[in-house]
Amino acid sequence: MPTGWKLTTIRGYLLAFGALYALVWCGYWWVLRALNSNKIRAFPLHVLAAWLPLLAGLYFADPVSNPNAMIPTSAAEITFTMSTALMTAALFPLYSIAVYAFVLSPSIRRTRKIGRLLGLWILFAAASLYLQPVFWHIAPSIYEGIAGFPIQ
Structure with a gap:
């Protein structure tokens, strides 16, 4: 595993991707709740339907290197x-359940929802x-295929 500056860069990309992914799904759950009179x-079933494409993508993924490519x-x-x-697929159902339970509850005031959402993002x-x-x-x-690089 890389160390030092490279690891910091990799983790920065990971957090940027995760933040965007979390924001999109939080918005989706928020809109779905608003359209269905504060209930989803x-x-x-919605979580499972959103999770299955992630699992299918992981199952059918075949990561190999093409050494003849312009930029391998x-x-x-x-x-x-x-x-x-893999980590996204593992954390997605937990994140969705946490947002639904701790942020989208109608009994929580709006100011607390923002704080809870930020807390969940920091936790995840x-x-x-x-x-x-x-x-x-x-x-x-x-x-x-990852362990045997480069293969075609």
């Missing part, structure tokens, strides 16, 4: 991409920074 009917992809970049995707950012090295080491064992 069949919420677990490095093993570290592929490992980072796949470990981030810390969890993702902690889990990144774990998934970094798991990804090559799941995707054999």
Whole structure:
């Protein structure tokens, strides 16, 4: 696993991607709740329907390097991409449930909702920074093509 400045850069990209992803899904749950009179009917089914494409993408992913490409992809970049995707798939249902339970509840005042949402984002950012090295080491064992770079 990279160290120093490279690791800081990688974690910065991870947090930027995670923040955008979290913002989009929070907005989706917020709009869905507003359109359905402050309730999301069949919420677990919505989470499952949103989670299945992530799982399918991970299942059918085949990360390999093409050494004949103009700019070949490095093993570290592929490992980072796949470990981030694995982590996203692992944290997505937990994030959705937390937003639904702690932020979108109608009994919570608007000022507290913003604070709770920021707290959840900080919590999930810390969890993702902690889990990144774990998934970094798991990804090559799941995707054999990463360990044998460069292969075609």
